[in-house]
Amino acid sequence: MGELLELSVAEAAARIGAGELSRAEYFEAWREAAAGDELNAYLWRAEDGTVEADGPLAGVPVAVKDLFCTEGVETTAGSRILEGHRPLYTATAVRRLAEAGAGILGKTNMDEFAMGSSNENSAYGPVRNPWDLERVPGGSSGGSAAVVAGGLAPCAIGTDTGGSIRQPAALCGIVGLKPTYGAISRYGMIAFASSLDQCGPLTRDVTDAALLLAAMQGRDPCDSTSVGIEGGVEAPSSEDLKGLRFAVPAELAHDAIESGVRDVFEATLKRIEDLGGEISEVPLPHAEHGISAYYVIAPAEASSNLARYDGVRYGMRVEAEGDLVEMYETTRAAGFGDEVKRRIMLGTYALSSGYYEAYYGRAQKVRTKIAEDYAAAFAEFDFVVTPTSPSVAFGLGEKTADPLAMYMNDFFTVPMSLAGIPAISIPAGLAEPDGGGKRLPVGFQIAAPAFSEQRLLDAAYALEQAIGFDAISRAPYSSQSGERRTGSDEGGGG
Amino acid sequence: MIEREQVLHVAKLARLRLSEDEIEKMTGELSGILGHVDRIGELALDDVEPTSHVVALENVLRPDEPRPSWPREAVLEQAPDPAENAFRVPSPQAEG
Numbered sequence: 095m096g097e098l099l100e101l102s103v104a105e106a107a108a109r110i111g112a113g114e115l116s117r118a119e120y121f122e123a124w125r126e127a128a129a130g131d132e133l134n135a136y137l138w139r140a141e142d143g144t145v146e147a148d149g150p151l152a153g154v155p156v157a158v159k160d161l162f163c164t165e166g167v168e169t170t171a172g173s174r175i176l177e178g179h180r181p182l183y184t185a186t187a188v189r190r191l192a193e194a195g196a197g198i199l200g201k202t203n204m205d206e207f208a209m210g211s212s213n214e215n216s217a218y219g220p221v222r223n224p225w226d227l228e229r230v231p232g233g234s235s236g237g238s239a240a241v242v243a244g245g246l247a248p249c250a251i252g253t254d255t256g257g258s259i260r261q262p263a264a265l266c267g268i269v270g271l272k273p274t275y276g277a278i279s280r281y282g283m284i285a286f287a288s289s290l291d292q293c294g295p296l297t298r299d300v301t302d303a304a305l306l307l308a309a310m311q312g313r314d315p316c317d318s319t320s321v322g323i324e325g326g327v328e329a330p331s332s333e334d335l336k337g338l339r340f341a342v343p344a345e346l347a348h349d350a351i352e353s354g355v356r357d358v359f360e361a362t363l364k365r366i367e368d369l370g371g372e373i374s375e376v377p378l379p380h381a382e383h384g385i386s387a388y389y390v391i392a393p394a395e396a397s398s399n400l401a402r403y404d405g406v407r408y409g410m411r412v413e414a415e416g417d418l419v420e421m422y423e424t425t426r427a428a429g430f431g432d433e434v435k436r437r438i439m440l441g442t443y444a445l446s447s448g449y450y451e452a453y454y455g456r457a458q459k460v461r462t463k464i465a466e467d468y469a470a471a472f473a474e475f476d477f478v479v480t481p482t483s484p485s486v487a488f489g490l491g492e493k494t495a496d497p498l499a500m501y502m503n504d505f506f507t508v509p510m511s512l513a514g515i516p517a518i519s520i521p522a523g524l525a526e527p528d529g530g531g532k533r534l535p536v537g538f539q540i541a542a543p544a545f546s547e548q549r550l551l552d553a554a555y556a557l558e559q560a561i562g563f564d565a566i567s568r569a570p571y572s573s574q575s576g577e578r579r580t581g582s583d584e585g586g587g588g
Numbered sequence: 589m590i591e592r593e594q595v596l597h598v599a600k601l602a603r604l605r606l607s608e609d610e611i612e613k614m615t616g617e618l619s620g621i622l623g624h625v626d627r628i629g630e631l632a633l634d635d636v637e638p639t640s641h642v643v644a645l646e647n648v649l650r651p652d653e654p655r656p657s658w659p660r661e662a663v664l665e666q667a668p669d670p671a672e673n674a675f676r677v678p679s680p681q682a683e684g
Contacts, residue, residue: 179666182663275643318645318648319645321645383627383631386624386628389624390625404603407666408667408668413678414678416678418677422603424605426604426605427604427605430604435604435606439604440621443594443598446601452629456631457625457628458638459633459636462636462637463633497621498620498621498624501621514643
């Protein structure tokens with residue numbers, strides 16, 4: 095059975111398609127693996143796994159972030175206010191996976207309403223990083239990253255508003271792709287910041303990410319902002335990076351990055367050159383204001399989206415002594431966690447009379463400048479590359495006391511979200527945290543122009559082959575004996 | 589900087605009841621975050637168009653065809669306090 099779990103999704107799907115592997119056997123193997131979750135990564139697990147539909151993902155179990163509505167299956171978005179909520183319909187992305195033959199293996203834990211970078215904001219407890227159980231898996235799709243890295247699911251989907259797929263993928267040593275805004279329907283994704291939210295895959299390798307993206311992407315009449323990817327998505331196959339121009343933001347030299355992360359990043363640039371790619375610097379002068387713009391725009395949109403949780407139509411209600419408004423206030427006070435309240439407050443403030451222009455208005459203009467920076471860069475270069483996260487996985491509780499320090503985790507991922515462009519994080523090696531300790535995964539981020547996912551996946555695939563980071567054999571938690579493996583130095587960089 | 593009075597005002601707009609501890613903590617935390625955000629005040633942005641959305645789409649329309657809506661019972665099953673085929677709520681105006 096252990097062998098089955100080591101197959102990539104693409105390999106398993108091919109064997110199932112060829113009649114060499116039974117769907118039921120494969121699904122059951124993963125169901126048993128998922129039952130051994132000691133990471134608090136699952137909020138719900140499937141009791142049976144009969145998958146009937148034929149298709150490119152026939153028989154493939156997928157772990158789904160609890161932000162996606164699933165008909166009849168509890169969907170909480172990591173929040174107390176939605177405890178017990180059973181949606182009437184299934185999100186389009188999940189429905190498309192099912193139409194391609196995939197089955198839901200479980201719903202994964204997450205930061206409440208996708209607000210967080212450590213998964214410590216879940217009302218259902220933090221998720222642990224399979225590489226080191228005392229460290230965070232990143233967030234907000236922390237559960238989805240942890241199940242893939244920890245050998246509890248072959249693949250997962252999550253959502254990314256400012257880095258919520260890429261950062262946990264980096265911290266857990268797997269692949270995470272945030273597609274172009276509009277590539278995949280947002281219908282049935284519980285809204286956080288509607289102009290930024292985007293669904294994407296978290297997988298062991300780039301090929302599997304392409305496979306899931308291919309199944310999920312496309313126009314959906316239920317989401318008028320969805321347009322899909324013209325020409326679809328195919329499995330990547332590039333062997334080299336000849337003639338491709340990679341740009342490193344010139345400002346990167348001054349940014350606060352752990353030395354181990356910087357070493358792996360630089361070793362990866364060297365690998366790009368070895369594969370025939372060209373490396374240059376490009377100015378992205380407004381990227382450093384990404385955090386400021388993001389932490390106005392996203393909370394502003396969230397404060398509006400989360401107004402719907404009022405204890406009237408669904409979710410929890412706390413009865414109050416007084417009138418309707420008192421019921422709203424007591425319900426929301428009891429139902430939302432600290433970070434969600436903080437963002438609702440921040441967003442309401444930024445949109446309030448007298449402050450709207452100074453905050454929301456200006457942040458939207460900064461967003462324009464950031465998008466223009468990227469447009470200028472892509473006139474000359476094919477890709478922009480950065481570390482995915484300034485640090486490796488940090489300790490549980492290390493950053494919870496300082497919201498601003500937590501927000502800085504999103505420094506390298508937020509600008510692409512604001513610009514609406516696709517970006518992928520691939521594992522590039524291992525590095526010690528500042529101050530020493532066990533070596534942990536480092537993510538390498540590649541961003542590309544809007545809707546150029548195929549070229550992005552091709553380049554990431556070529557680089558992935560050269561790095562040779564083997565997500566499954568390095569996942570210490572996946573070992574059947576329970577003994578934690580440390581992983582070899584191959585592909586470690588530095 | 590943000591003052592306690594502003595926190596109370598914003599909490600009221602957001603329909604959030606904050607405890608005394610939360611008000612104090614929120615005042616400090618929001619001040620810290622806004623202190624960082626305030627740096628965008630130094631950028632020259634006068635002639636810049638705001639971006640509210642990145643996809644260049646306008647007025648996406650669909651045919652106006654009638655279709656069945658959700659069954660009332662199924663929707664009300666999710667409600668905290670359904671009554672007489674509707675959502676029951678406390679009175680908008682408190683008595684006395």
